[in-house]
Amino acid sequence: MTIPRTIRMHENDNVAIVVNTGGLPEGTIFPDGLTLATRVPEGHKVALVDIAQGAPIVRYDVTIGHALQPIARGTWIEESLVGMPAARGLDDLPKPVRDRVPLPPLEGYTFEGFRNPDGSVGTRNILAISETVQCVSGVVAFAVDRIRKELLPRYPHVDDVVAIEHTYGCGVAIDAPGAEIPIRTLRNIAKNPNFGGRVMLVSLGCEKLQPARMFPQGSIPIQTPKQELDTVCLQDAAHVGFGDMIDSIMRTAEKHLAVLNERRRETVPASELVVGVQCGGSDAFSGVTANPAVGFASDLLVRAGAAVMFSETTEVRDGIDQLTARAADDDVAQAMIREMAWYDEYLKRGGVDRSANTTPGNKKGGLANITEKAMGSIIKSGTAPIAGVLAPGDKLQQKGLIYAATPASDFICGTLQLAAGMNMHVFTTGRGTPYGLAAVPVVKVATRDDLARRWHDLMDINAGRIATGDATIADVGWELFHFLLDVASGRKKTWAEHWKLHNALTLFNPAPVT
Numbered sequence: 001m002t003i004p005r006t007i008r009m010h011e012n013d014n015v016a017i018v019v020n021t022g023g024l025p026e027g028t029i030f031p032d033g034l035t036l037a038t039r040v041p042e043g044h045k046v047a048l049v050d051i052a053q054g055a056p057i058v059r060y061d062v063t064i065g066h067a068l069q070p071i072a073r074g075t076w077i078e079e080s081l082v083g084m085p086a087a088r089g090l091d092d093l094p095k096p097v098r099d100r101v102p103l104p105p106l107e108g109y110t111f112e113g114f115r116n117p118d119g120s121v122g123t124r125n126i127l128a129i130s131e132t133v134q135c136v137s138g139v140v141a142f143a144v145d146r147i148r149k150e151l152l153p154r155y156p157h158v159d160d161v162v163a164i165e166h167t168y169g170c171g172v173a174i175d176a177p178g179a180e181i182p183i184r185t186l187r188n189i190a191k192n193p194n195f196g197g198r199v200m201l202v203s204l205g206c207e208k209l210q211p212a213r214m215f216p217q218g219s220i221p222i223q224t225p226k227q228e229l230d231t232v233c234l235q236d237a238a239h240v241g242f243g244d245m246i247d248s249i250m251r252t253a254e255k256h257l258a259v260l261n262e263r264r265r266e267t268v269p270a271s272e273l274v275v276g277v278q279c280g281g282s283d284a285f286s287g288v289t290a291n292p293a294v295g296f297a298s299d300l301l302v303r304a305g306a307a308v309m310f311s312e313t314t315e316v317r318d319g320i321d322q323l324t325a326r327a328a329d330d331d332v333a334q335a336m337i338r339e340m341a342w343y344d345e346y347l348k349r350g351g352v353d354r355s356a357n358t359t360p361g362n363k364k365g366g367l368a369n370i371t372e373k374a375m376g377s378i379i380k381s382g383t384a385p386i387a388g389v390l391a392p393g394d395k396l397q398q399k400g401l402i403y404a405a406t407p408a409s410d411f412i413c414g415t416l417q418l419a420a421g422m423n424m425h426v427f428t429t430g431r432g433t434p435y436g437l438a439a440v441p442v443v444k445v446a447t448r449d450d451l452a453r454r455w456h457d458l459m460d461i462n463a464g465r466i467a468t469g470d471a472t473i474a475d476v477g478w479e480l481f482h483f484l485l486d487v488a489s490g491r492k493k494t495w496a497e498h499w500k501l502h503n504a505l506t507l508f509n510p511a512p513v514t
Contacts, residue, residue, distance in 0.1 A: 004028050006046065007288055007467065010061035015045040015077060017284045017366060019467050021450050037074035043284035043366035043430075043448075045077040057082055057368075060287070064372040082368040084355060087344075088318060090337050094325040096385075103384055106303035109270035112489035113423075114263050120193040121272035123423045123441060123488040125263055127161040127256050128195040129249070130186065132214055133169025133207035136234055139242070140165070140202050143249040151254055155261040161253065162438040164189055168507050169209040171514055178511035185393035185507055187214055188419040193274065194439055196263060198256045202249060205235030230256075265490065271305030273488060274396060275424045276417035276440075277380045278311060280410040283365025283430030285447035287376020289476075290428035290463040294445060296477025297426070297484070298382035298401065307399045309390070309417055310381040312408035313343045314357040318374035323403065328385045335389035339405035346510055357408055361431040380428070392508050396421045410435055411506035418505070424484055434458055435503055436496030441487045443494050445480065458495050 004024050006016035018024055023041035040046045045059065051071040056063040065082035113121040127147075129140055140163045147161050168182045186209075190199045199220045203211050211231050220229070232248050239245050277294050279286055298308045310316070316323060320340055327333035347353055357370045367373045387400030393416060396402060406416040414425065414437055425440050427433075430447035432455055445461040446452040452462035461480050465471035486492040496502075 004030050006030065006034075008048070009059055009288070012058060012061045014047065014049050014051060014056075014058050016048055017043055017045055017288070021448075035074050036076075037072055038076045040076040041366070045284070045366065045368070047071045047073050047075045047077055049073050059372060060375040062371070062375050064375065065369060077368070079363050079368045084369040085371055087354060088320055090320065090341055090344075093333070093337065094321050096327040096329055096333055097325055100385055103299060103303045105305075106270075106300055109304050109485060110267050111270060111273070111485045112265040112491075113268045113272055114193075114196060115266055115268065116193055116197045118197060120274075120421065121268050121423065122194040122196060123273075123490075124159045124194045124439075125157060125196055125260055126159050126194050126439060127198065127200070127253060127260055128164055128190060128192070128439065129161065129253065130164045130190045130199065130201045130214075131166065131169070132201065132203040132209045132211055134165070134167045135170065135204045135207065136202050137163070137165045139234060139245055140249065143246050143253070146246065147250060147253050151250065151257060155257045157261045157263060158257055160438065161257075162502075164505065166505055166507050168509060170207040172208060172509065173512040173514055174208040174213075176511040178509070181393045181511075182507040182509045183209065183214060183393075185416060185419045187219060188393060188395040188421070189415070189439075189505070190215075191220060191395065191421070192418055192439060193421060193423045196260050198260060199230065200252060200256055201229060201231045203231055203233045205233045269305065270301070270485065271399065273301060273304075273306040273424055273484065274309070274420075274422045275301055275306060275426060275484065276309045276311070276404070276414070276420070276422035277426045277428075278410065278413050278417070279315075279377055279380065279428040280435055281365075281429040281431035281433040282362050282367060282373060282376065283447060284367055284372075284376075285365075285464070285467060286428055286430050287379055288447070289466040290430070290445045290447040291376055291379040292473045293461075293463045293466065293476035293480060294380045294426055294428055295382035296473050297480040298380065299384055300477065300481045301484075302382070302384040302401050305399055307396055307402060308382075308384075309396070309402045309404040309420060309422060310378075311404045311406040311413050311417060312377060313340065313405055314347075314354045314370060315374050315377040315408045316403075317343070317354050318371045319378045322378060323386060326384075326386050328387050328400075332386055332389060336386070336403055339389060339391065339403075343405070365430050390420055392416050393419055395419065407508055409506065411503055412508045414503070415505040416508060424488055426480070426484070428463070432458075434496070434501050436494075436499075436501035438502035441494045442496045443480070443483060443487060444496065458499075460494050
């Protein structure tokens with residue numbers, strides 16, 4: 001006999017979510033006497049008390065909405081019954097908590113990584129071929145295919161060669177406000193720790209984003225005898241036909257491969273990890289299982305001296321009061337407020353607000369609106385003080401817990417975290433997504449047992465065991481922490497790496513396209 005189960009996040013909540021796979025039928029009686037007045041799908045909310053019209057609906061001890069009509073105890077609280085609350089204002093927010101007790105240090109943990117000339121550490125040894133403009137992408141893709149087949153086998157200590165393909169570089173307002181974001185994003189992606197400090201660039205020649213603009217003097221370590229950026233320009237007069245272009249790219253790539261192939265892993269402290277955390281295909285279990293486990297692991301990483309980035313502006317906007325209270329100081333709090341205000345204005349210019357975030361899949365998974373989604377998303381950041389804030393496209397310069405301001409789009413967020421310098425990525429999902437990145441290992445964490453079983457060869461960690469009572473948040477958090485060290489060391493591969501599931505990078509470009 002199936003025992004009906006719900007999860008209530010806080011004693012002040014007047015709703016709980018149904019845990020049972022497939023949901024529960026009308027008439028189901030819970031051990032505490034609650035009887036379902038309607039069918040309630042898995043992960044969806046049930047009213048624990050009678051809720052009057054206009055009264056708050058409370059989950060996570062936060063008002064996630066107001067009842068649009070009277071809701072009886074035991075009723076399924078469908079999305080149509082929930083009125084979304086107004087966004088929290090950005091004035092009179094809580095100040096950073098003073099005299100916060102620091103998290104105890106976590107010492108003695110290491111991984112095997114590739115030390116770079118600038119002191120950063122890669123978890124993979126990859127040749128990246130950057131591009132100034134989308135026009136060259138087809139040629140570079142052709143060259144990369146040949147490099148993998150013909151050159152890479154000669155350099156066994158190089159993990160891969162990847163093209164930094166994008167849709168920017170020309171046909172854009174290159175000097176408009178906001179145009180600096182995609183440009184610095186591309187510049188900083190080229191300097192990701194997993195690329196070994198080598199910068200190779202392919203240019204067309206006539207594009208707006210010229211190599212000297214993409215990489216101004218002094219923006220990268222110079223690697224060539226002539227002290228010039230290592231660029232292959234397809235419109236160069238020396239190239240006679242397509243074959244010459246490919247040969248030129250391959251000759252240049254081989255020089256870099258030879259250098260990268262000399263690198264070896266060495267033991268480094270866990271403090272050299274730079275981990276980006278993100279969620280996609282979220283459901284009501286995201287804030288119950290996977291994201292809390294990631295938050296626990298985030299605290300372990302911060303305690304070990306590592307850097308952890310959480311992001312997704314619209315998915316934390318409704319918790320801005322929680323974030324300013326956790327800021328390390330007033331400057332960090334003001335920086336978060338500044339990024340939220342910038343994004344509010346950005347959405348306003350587009351004629352939408354934060355409510356545009358929530359997807360049909362989120363709602364089918366039990367999330368009524370962005371307020372409820374945000375409460376579950378923030379938990380990924382753990383409990384550590386927020387040590388710094390990054391604007392979109394900026395490169396990380398410090399350790400600790402960092403708020404990297406990015407759109408919530410999986411692909412844009414991942415691209416910006418890559419530019420910030422992450423060498424590991426953690427991605428939670430409830431609905432399921434095969435998301436992956438070519439440049440960094442992506443660890444996938446399932447929120448539900450059912451997803452972990454069905455997608456057993458896509459999900460790396462099953463946090464659904466928390467909902468069933470078979471594991472605690474701490475159990476899964478430690479499991480994730482150790483798995484990250486193993487993957488960072490090359491001892492294990494993620495499923496996304498195994499299947500070579502790589503999503504295209506997507507630049508955030510708020511400037512006009514001409």
